[in-house]
Every structure is written in structure tokens, then in C-alpha cells.
Amino acid sequence: MPRFFLDISYKGTNYHGWQIQPNALTVQEVLQDGMSKILKNKVEVVGSGRTDTGVHAVQQPVHFDFDLEMSKEDILHKLNGVLPQDIAANSIREVKPEVHARFDATERAYQYFINQSKSPFYENQSYQYTFDVDVQLMNEAAQNLLGEHDFESFSKVKTEVNTFLCTISKAVWFATDKQLIFEVRANRFLRGMVRALVGTLLDVGRGKLTAQDFVNIIEAKDRSKAGRAVPPHGLFLTEVHYPEDIYL
Amino acid sequence: MPRFFLDISYKGTNYHGWQIQPNALTVQEVLQDGMSKILKNKVEVVGSGRTDTGVHAVQQPVHFDFDLEMSKEDILHKLNGVLPQDIAANSIREVKPEVHARFDATERAYQYFINQSKSPFYENQSYQYTFDVDVQLMNEAAQNLLGEHDFESFSKVKTEVNTFLCTISKAVWFATDKQLIFEVRANRFLRGMVRALVGTLLDVGRGKLTAQDFVNIIEAKDRSKAGRAVPPHGLFLTEVHYPEDIYL
Numbered sequence: 214m215p216r217f218f219l220d221i222s223y224k225g226t227n228y229h230g231w232q233i234q235p236n237a238l239t240v241q242e243v244l245q246d247g248m249s250k251i252l253k254n255k256v257e258v259v260g261s262g263r264t265d266t267g268v269h270a271v272q273q274p275v276h277f278d279f280d281l282e283m284s285k286e287d288i289l290h291k292l293n294g295v296l297p298q299d300i301a302a303n304s305i306r307e308v309k310p311e312v313h314a315r316f317d318a319t320e321r322a323y324q325y326f327i328n329q330s331k332s333p334f335y336e337n338q339s340y341q342y343t344f345d346v347d348v349q350l351m352n353e354a355a356q357n358l359l360g361e362h363d364f365e366s367f368s369k370v371k372t373e374v375n376t377f378l379c380t381i382s383k384a385v386w387f388a389t390d391k392q393l394i395f396e397v398r399a400n401r402f403l404r405g406m407v408r409a410l411v412g413t414l415l416d417v418g419r420g421k422l423t424a425q426d427f428v429n430i431i432e433a434k435d436r437s438k439a440g441r442a443v444p445p446h447g448l449f450l451t452e453v454h455y456p457e458d459i460y461l
Numbered sequence: 462m463p464r465f466f467l468d469i470s471y472k473g474t475n476y477h478g479w480q481i482q483p484n485a486l487t488v489q490e491v492l493q494d495g496m497s498k499i500l501k502n503k504v505e506v507v508g509s510g511r512t513d514t515g516v517h518a519v520q521q522p523v524h525f526d527f528d529l530e531m532s533k534e535d536i537l538h539k540l541n542g543v544l545p546q547d548i549a550a551n552s553i554r555e556v557k558p559e560v561h562a563r564f565d566a567t568e569r570a571y572q573y574f575i576n577q578s579k580s581p582f583y584e585n586q587s588y589q590y591t592f593d594v595d596v597q598l599m600n601e602a603a604q605n606l607l608g609e610h611d612f613e614s615f616s617k618v619k620t621e622v623n624t625f626l627c628t629i630s631k632a633v634w635f636a637t638d639k640q641l642i643f644e645v646r647a648n649r650f651l652r653g654m655v656r657a658l659v660g661t662l663l664d665v666g667r668g669k670l671t672a673q674d675f676v677n678i679i680e681a682k683d684r685s686k687a688g689r690a691v692p693p694h695g696l697f698l699t700e701v702h703y704p705e706d707i708y709l
Binding site: 293 | 549
């Protein structure tokens with residue numbers, strides 16, 4: 214059966230994260246229900262990765278298998294009609310049948326949004342953090358994240374992984390007119406990792422930790438050494454990359 | 462009594478516009494209640510102008526008279542504490558006692574936001590309009606708005622004004638990554654004017670009207686000749702300007 218990649222966006226506020234679970238509404242469940250409805254068959258979707266409760270996605274690629282009889286444009290149009298306003302279907306592209314949305318992803322990017330004064334416009338989509346921070350200090354500390362490191366200090370404690378090794382290719386703070394944004398790219402992320410990184414870097418920005426403290430925290434491989442995780446509602450999964458040769 | 466300008470922002474979704482009215486919640490009422498609470502005296506605020514139900518403001522200046530005993534920073538902090546999340550107090554500055562937030566404004570700027578595909582992220586803050594439009598054609602037509610004209614064709618019919626003359630100093634469409642934005646600046650605006658302009662310019666962008674039709678509509682001074690008003694939720698009052706010598 215042909216396999217397709219579908220890119221979706223969602224506002225995570227009303228969902229208990231991406232992954233299906235009993236007794237809680239998730240993005241995966243709502244998407245599967247919508248697709249099964251318009252394709253008139255039970256469809257399973259596999260995401261590029263989980264997002265936690267309240268976390269948003271600008272681009273979450275998912276794969277599904279189906280003998281499409283409609284055009285891709287028709288499917289997107291109908292799917293957006295049945296999906297709620299907080300989930301949007303953006304594009305569909307056929308891939309080789311063995312390609313997997315999770316295992317074949319080569320890079321993932323997240324952005325964390327902070328507003329430093331009260332704003333009416335970012336409800337549940339930006340973290341209001343009013344302390345003064347030194348962005349240059351945070352950027353200097355963040356440079357220590359680049360490359361392959363064991364990031365156990367920034368991983369949720371109760372997690373089942375074989376390794377805490379991740380290779381970070383970008384970790385930078387930048388400011389727009391209204392917001393402070395942390396962008397981070399890596400081959401993989403551990404559970405709660407971006408939110409723990411942001412919380413710890415904010416401690417550097419406020420002068421509670423030095424850049425050397427930050428290096429020591431990475432090397433400690435101990436979650437209790439790092440700062441508090443910032444709340445989920447400022448976090449967006451923004452991009453997931455695959456090799457170009459996955460597409461048909 | 463000293464007079465102050467207070468700049469506020471608000472998301473208009475939950476309000477029946479700016480101006481106080483019986484039996485409906487308005488931004489002015491909520492702001493006055495909040496200020497009266499923290500200043501422990503009844504305070505009246507006068508805005509730079511009205512905004513309609515559902516319209517937002519990035520910068521709405523208001524004036525009020527009071528013998529301040531707290532610092533401006535304290536007032537902003539306390540005011541933001543009592544105001545709901547969808548109204549933010551941004552700055553306070555003392556002005557000469559005779560300065561008026563509405564009558565002394567020299568320029569007002571609005572932006573209208575359009576998303577051309579479904580998005581989870583702009584709830585009530587952008588108009589989803591999925592037809593293809595030619596932005597260059599819309600910009601060519603918009604240039605005819607510049608200067609002083611009678612804009613009765615773009616004014617709500619039931620309105621009490623002495624004149625429909627407005628001087629428009631900027632009228633331009635531009636695109637960001639995700640949105641199409643119309644920015645317009647003028648010394649004054651008529652009721653419903655920006656939304657009627659945007660609706661009519663979109664008709665130009667879709668090819669339903671030519672640039673010459675647009676000129677004819679301006680000259681007709683007849684609301685029935687112009688296009689439909691676009692919905693209020695894409696509209697933001699973004700800036701209000703005053704002469705520099707109003708401040709103390």
C-alpha cells in the first residue's frame with residue numbers, strides 16, 4: 214500500500230499531547246478520527262515524535278498508508294473541513310513505502326517563545342517572563358550545547374531511553390520586536406529537554422548561574438543540577454527534516 | 462489636576478468594542494474599573510478613538526486626570542495585576558493638562574491581518590481568506606487612496622460626522638512568511654472604513670474589480686458601490702501619534 218507523509222500544525226492547548234492515550238483527548242486521536250472519516254476506512258497515523266500536553270507544532274510530519282482515490286488537494290480540503298480549528302493539515306506527499314516519520318527524521322527544530330511584558334495577544338502561546346535577562350550571556354552559555362553530548366541533566370527522570378546522547382546543531386537566542394525566542398536543532402531530543410534547557414539558560418541570563426556553571430551542569434548528567442523546566446505553552450515544534458530521497 | 466497618557470493593548474474578542482455602553486462589556490469600562498480600584502477613586506479615561514466589537518489594539522492611548530501618589534511603575538504593575546489577561550497597560554507619561562487623547566492625535570495606523578490557509582495559531586486575530594489574490598494589483602489600487610479624499614464610499618451608513626474627508630498617508634499591502642497584511646495610516650478614519658477598504662481591495666486582488674473601478678468607487682461617495690467589509694477580528698489599531706510637545 215502506498216505511504217504518504219502529511220504535515221500538520223496544531224495548537225496544543227486543548228490536547229493531552231500528541232500520542233494517543235486512554236481517557237484523554239490527543240492530537241493523534243483527533244487526526245486519526247478525521248482521516249478515517251474522510252477516507253471511509255480506519256487509518257493509523259505515525260508522528261515524527263511526541264509533543265507534551267500544551268506544546269504546539271508548526272510542522273509535525275506523520276505517515277499513513279492508504280490507496281488514495283481522491284487527489285491530495287481534495288484530501289487536504291476535506292480534512293481541514295472535519296478537523297477542529299486548532300489542527301490544520303498543510304501538505305501531503307508520497308514517500309517510499311519503507312520510510313518512517315519517526316525513525317527516518319534526521320533533524321528536529323524547536324522554538325521557545327517568551328514575552329517579557331504582559332501581552333493580550335499570545336494566550337497559551339508564549340511564556341510571560343518579566344525578569345531582565347542578558348541575552349548575550351545566554352547565547353554564550355548555549356554555545357556549549359553544540360555537538361554531541363550526554364544530556365541526562367536535561368531529561369525527565371522517568372523516561373525509558375537507551376542513551377541520553379544527542380547532537381545539537383543550533384542553539385541560539387534571538388529577539389523580535391515583542392518576543393525573546395530560543396531556537397534549538399538536534400538529531401533527537403529527550404523528554405522535557407528543551408524546556409529544561411530554556412529554564413537553565415534563563416538562570417544564566419539572570420545571573421544566577423555562570424557560563425561555567427552551565428558547562429558543569431551538562432557534565433553532571435544529573436537532572437537535579439539543572440534549572441526548572443519552563444511551562445509547555447511557549448514551546449513549538451517548528452521543523453522536522455528528512456533526507457531528500459525519501460520522496461517518490 | 463495633572464493629566465496622564467496611558468498606553469494600553471487589548472484583544473477585542475471578548476468586548477463590545479472600546480466605548481462604554483449599557484448592558485455590554487467594553488474595554489473602557491473594564492479599564493476604568495481597574496484604575497478606580499487601584500487608585501481608590503473613580504477615574505474616567507478618554508480613548509484616542511473607538512474600536513468596534515472584536516477589533517484589537519496594540520496601542521490605544523487614553524488620558525486620565527489624577528493626583529498620582531504612586532510611581533508610574535507601581536501603577537502599571539498594579540493595574541496589570543487587576544486587569545484581565547486580554548488587556549495590558551504598557552506605559553504612562555504625563556502630558557500638559559489641556560491635551561486630549563482623541564482631539565490631539567495627528568495620525569492613526571491600522572493593520573489588517575489575513576491568513577491564506579487554515580492556521581491553528583491566529584484564533585480571532587487574523588481573517589482566513591483562501592482565494593488567490595494579486596498583491597501587486599492591490600497595491601496599485603491602494604495608491605489611489607493617498608492624500609485627502611472624501612471616503613463616504615467606505616463609511617458605515619449610519620454615522621454622524623460633519624465630513625467624510627480623511628488624509629491617508631500610507632496604504633500598503635505586504636506579506637510575511639505566514640500572513641498578508643494591509644497597513645493604512647491617516648489623520649482620521651470613518652466608522653468601518655478600514656474593513657471596507659480591505660474588502661474592496663481584496664476584490665481588486667481577485668480580479669473582480671480593476672484599479673479604475675476602485676478609483677470610481679472612491680469618487681462615487683456611495684457605500685453601496687464598495688465591497689463587503691471584512692470581519693473585525695483581523696483588525697488591529699497599531700499606533701496613534703501626537704505632537705512631541707504635548708508631554709511634560
